[in-house]
Amino acid sequence: MTATPVTATPVTAALVTPRRPVERTHHGDVVVDDYEWLRDADDPAVVAHLEAQDAWTRARLAHLEPLRERLFTEIKDRTLETDLSVPVRLGDHWYYARTVEGSQYAIHARVPAAPDAWTPPTLEPGVTPDPGSRGPGGGDEQVLLDENALAEGHEFFALGGTEVSADGRLLAYQVDVQGDERYVLRFRDLATGEDLPDVVEETSPGVALTPGPGSPGSAAGGYVFYTTVDDAWRPHRVWRHQLGTPAADDVLLLEEPDERFWVGVGLTRSRRFVQVELASKLTTEVWLVPADAPTSEPVVVWPRREGVEYSVEDAGDQLLVLHNDGAENFELVSVTVPDDLRAPGAFDAAGADVVVPHDPAVRLEGVDAFASHLVLSYRRDATPRVAVAARGPAAPRRMTGTGSRAASAGLSWREVSTGEALEGVQLDASPMVDQPVVRVVVESFVTPRTVYDVVLATGELLLRKRQPVLGGYDPAGFEQRRDWATAPDGTRVPVSLVWKRDPALPAGPARPAPVLLYGYGSYEYSLDPWFSVPRLSLLDRGVVFAVAHVRGGGELGRGWYDDGKLLAKRNTFTDFVAVAQHLVDTGWTTPQRLAAEGGSAGGLLVGAVANLAPQLFAGIHAAVPFVDPLTSILDPSLPLTVTEWEEWGNPLDDPDVYAYMKGYSPYENVPDDASAYPPILATTSLHDTRVLYVEPAKWVARLRAAGAPALLRIEMSAGHGGVSGRYSRWRQIAEENAWLLDVLGATEATRPGR
Known part of the structure; x- marks a missing residue:
């Protein structure tokens, strides 16, 4: 097809794009597109x-x-280039990421945690500790992943999902070096620092590690669940891979044929279930696989109904389900977890108990269950908020209460706030069920990202870190x-x-x-x-x-x-x-x-x-x-x-x-x-x-x-x-x-x- 030159315009020096007309016809409407030829990225x-x-x-x-x-x-001058995140407790370790001046990417590391310790260790960025101490660059620090090393030789690098096994011995991680969001999944033995031979290509973000037969609490020789995408980049399949076996032998667990839906996979906080979510923009379906029986068939919580969205949180003998069935801004209910997940009527929605009722002024967005408390994430007055409630009875009140406390359906909710105008409060990494504190991030247009631990029993806010801004930054200005x-x-x-x-x-x-x-x-x-x-x-x-x-x-x-x-x-x-x-x-x-x-x-x-x-x-x-x-x-x-x-x-x-x-x-x-x-x-x-x-x-x-x-x-x-x-x-x-x-x-x- 011959290119048609474009007449010069008042922008005169502009580089001219040739016109190569292509016709498109739909519903009787004929459209001539002069520039559709630019779509062919394989054309030199x-x-x-x-x-x-x-x-x-x-x-x-x-x-x-x-x-x-x-x-x-x-x-650059306002950024603390050598810095680290607030360590997060998971199992027997504190996990964190740190950056080093001059390096493009983060280094992921951990240090041992003392039993019952919930105050994050004080780690000085850029300081090599004395032998036996804990901190970046020395002592008991163990580097899990150095993104700079992984990125070497690549013009682009992105780390996808990561997951540490329950016993802390194995790390699953995903890497993209193209920018196309198709990740290579690898596994690192954290005892040796070496990667296993297992490699899975073309995965989408998100993995779940479960123990293997006869290895309670361990992922060594266990299973990993992951997802892959179709030609339209839609995550549509969930696979189960047994460590130590060829990827060609992986088992297809679920496939979603409806092109409106995509799939995701992960472990519940309790690590009792592998959770598979099938979701479109308007409809959700959640399936569970017991983590101690990873080769069993998945069980659906609520079969999909067009227009009904829901999410599931494991709360021990109950599942907490956040849904919009007849509740535009969502409602939180609980359903009993039966001994036999495949029993008729398991997870029966008709028998669900309301935990937080629908409120037209409050958009419920998430719930997180811990051993002694629930944490509710919601939106009111155009800002995100978080509230905490002990898992016990109280006089019901509505979430629209204007004070620092609000309650509903037998739970007494304490809203987390520093009192700043336009502040946003959101739950941050809190991966363990039995932790006595939960982490939140508070941020505004003038206040840098600030990390607090909330003491669940008292509601006390413990400041852990405020994002440093160098050069004398003062929010009051x-x-x-x-x-x-x-x-x-x-x-x-x-x-x-x-x-x-x-x-x-x-x-x-x-x-x-x-x-x-x-x-x-x-x-x-x-x-x-x-x-x-x-x-x-x-x-x-x-x-x-x-x-x-x-x-x-x-x-x-x-x-x-x-x-x-x-x-x-x-x-x-x-x-x-x-x-x-x-x-x-x-x-x-x-x-x-x-x-x-x-x-x-x-x-x-x-x-x-x-x-x-x-x-x-x-x-x-x-x-x-x-x-x-x-x-x-x-x-x-x-x-x-x-x-x-x-x-x-x-x-x-x-x-x-x-x-x-x-x-x-x-x-x-x-x-x-x-x-x-x-x-x-x-x-x-x-x-x-x-x-x-x-x-x-x-x-x-x-x-x-x-x-x-x-x-x-x-x-x-x-x-x-x-x-x-x-x-x-x-x-x-x-x-x-x-x-x-x-x-x-x-x-x-x-x-x-x-």
């Missing part, structure tokens, strides 16, 4: 074109090199608040804002200020308060960082999500525009000082917003953006397409869905003349399997052909999350932030009182 001409696009973009960004280096240095915008249909949309406090302006930042507005709005994923070291460089330059908590996310419960998906998806985009307009109308900023940013499905959001309201923004950064959704969702052979139909709709079979998606698709709706669009930076990765590189590549080609000032930055050795290695990642973030500061006109750091 396509790769050469992408490399040329990237080189052209790098040249266009060359003037930002000094700023990019300053931003990288600021990130920054301000955060919650605001509300009004959508076109009257819905109030929450907005979070954070900025650097100016002593001369106690009421807020100088106005109008440069504002970076961030959004996502899909999959019920919530943008909870989070601290960011790279963001400080933006705040230092007077930028206000704002988060639009648009519909399609989960901030305000399941209804908030439902109102931003399928045939209500446009609410996501109009909510974001409404927030942007609110920030302008209330004097926070002006269109000349407002930029938008979103990644993946958030890239779809900002791509759609570019078509809806280009006049509101000075620049738009779309990271790994899902900007050609109709083409992707029309092709069931593409990764993740069929599993996505319950999120976006099925345009193949439903003409209404087809027309609706075509009406908002960023790629489909670029106008013939986009010369008035703001500068757009699209960033992507060649090996991304979630959002294929071809979507932003096509989008940028069409934008440029229509006269829009659009750039494509593509990493040739990376995945959906971008490049690997912390220093490489910092440089990538610095490059993106330099571009954002440039379009905002905020490249210089501000001074107090200025």
